Amino acid sequence: MSQYYLSHLKELEAEAIFVIREVVAQFEKPALLFSGGKDSIVLAYLSRKAFAPARIPFPLVHIDTGHNFPETMEYRDWLVNELDVKLVVGSVQESINKGRAKEETGWNASRNALQTVTLLDTIEQHKYDAAMGGARRDEEKARAKERFFSHRDEFGQWDPKNQRPELWNLFNGRKHMGEHFRVFPISNWTEMDVWQYIFAENIPIPSLYLSHEREVIVRDGAILSTSPWLKLKENEVPSKKIVRFRTCGDMPITGAVESEADTVEKIIEEIAASRKTERGTRADDKRSETAMEDRKKSGYF
């Protein structure tokens, strides 16, 4: 006798697949925003499940800041081949060259905010009407109120006070010309759910997430990898540490954690015991209490 209920992971999977299929059914030209991080990797694997045995019917769009970890780029190219899916790259460097975006200066300069320009340009250039992302509501306060189907005006902006109510599993993707949607199929997943799913489904992940030895510096409590884009201050001396990354952002701003976890199983154990959120290692969220809300309003991921 079967038991007619799903585990929480299976229920979250079913929900995400439903949302991904709604996107393909309701929009003309959808795309999946692929960062190389674990959330967008899970999204890509869910997309494969949703349409098997057919190929994934939309491209992966990577907004390349030019400051990626080499491991992220290597994984991206492997995955595109593995899933037999189309890749579209939007280049932040190109936006800077064209004068569309201006490089930040100073010690904590990053290309994080510049991505918004390239992202919106790429969406407009390819006429994508729905861009799926791996954002989760548990990540950050402003994300807790985000919809699955998030409407963007013709300027790509998000208006948190004027969101469409979202009821049952009825998603309203109607829009006017020039507007688009951001869709977040794994909205209801937590960091732990993502890792458990990666473990349960045996999904390959970039080596960055696993414990390894790396040359780093410690700045304002954050462990940063040395890289051509990280300017060292006078008193900063790189040293070797055994670390791993909990998120996969830009190399100069993504902090590592000291960790011996070299398997997904050990990562899950580590997260279960951890007392800090994953975004606690991201310098981009620490700029102000509403940093994420402000970036989201202007069209960020």
Place this chain on the structure above:
Amino acid sequence: MNYHQNNQLLRFTTAGSVDDGKSTLIGRLLYDSKSIFEDQLEAVEASSAKKGFDYVDLSLLTDGLKSEREQGITIDVAYRYFATPKRKFIIADTPGHIQYTRNMVTGASTANLALILIDARKGLVEQTHRHSFIASLLKIPHVIVCVNKMDLVEYAEDVYEKIVEDYKAFSSKLEISDIQFVPISALVGDNVVHRSENMEWYQGATLMHMLETVHIESDYNHIDSRFPVQYVVRPQSKEHHDFRGYAGRVAGGIFRPGEDVLVLPSGFTSKIKSINLGGEALEEAFAPMSVTITLEDEIDISRGDIIAKPNNHPNADQDVELMLCWMNQRPISVNTKLFVRHTTKEVRGVLKEIQYKLDISTLHRIENVNELTMNEIARVKIRTAQPLTFDSYRRNRITGSVILVDEGTNETVAAGMII
């Protein structure tokens, strides 16, 4: 290894009045279940200090948007997550003011359970009635009534008993099948996660224990088989040249390969050839699974069709009666045209008649109305351009629900429960 891998998922909604401690209760649940991280707590401690509080205001954990933090109120539905070794929880945290009925309805639409907070000093108030009515209207299967702020009434048993009695008398008029009660203090933590030492007279479970054990296995309909087709999968590759799969999420009942099916609205019949997900063949599919179904016969099926069983299938009709919650700033009057979204189908429709409006605080019917304004609930008739294939909401929350979409602005303007 079992890091909560096979837990069940419980979705619950919280509703409460402005000052009855809802945010504090959520903060308490997250805090005592160790779901708050150090950096989140540091941020809340810093904000509390900035506001001049001499305690850590746990309610600050849940106020998300800048304007909400400025005004100290919750505007929108916010979703929170926590897990215990037994279950994973999703909280739809909704504000309690009357102008936010639409948010409560939104939060309630996907919930297995509603937490209703009552201030022990005040007893049942108008908002208690409203929240309970919405839980009943949206057919939330389980309700837990938390009598909060017991610390402010000296943990008196008779105060609690009186509120329980009042609530039972009131709720007998509603359709809520499973109600539990618990006396708590969210501020101090009594009976939230840990048993209270201040209420020896209370022999029941803590709130957390109730959340972890309430029986949710029967919340989905596993009797009436319904499969709204979302998308037709056609690989168009050499290997799968003839593959034609119907992708969708089971809305009710159980489907197995070899079974006879009826496709609506066409009325064609066939047999299930296979049920798959991600290339893996499944022996059965039940709600809320997302799967791909193939049939023995090549028949014309597209998005919006419903696969059911020959001896048990939904009705098809162009005239639909609904309980409607109007959610838009601009009122609606009779004869307004709209888009009607039902399962995976969208059709044009028109509001034919407003039979009566409900005062959701008193449950009185108001007749002879021509217009509905934001946050009003009414019984209405709509007529659609093509037939909808539906069940009553009471029978199935998925095939019995609709949203209405404005033709001009594309906004979602109403939620409807089919009678």
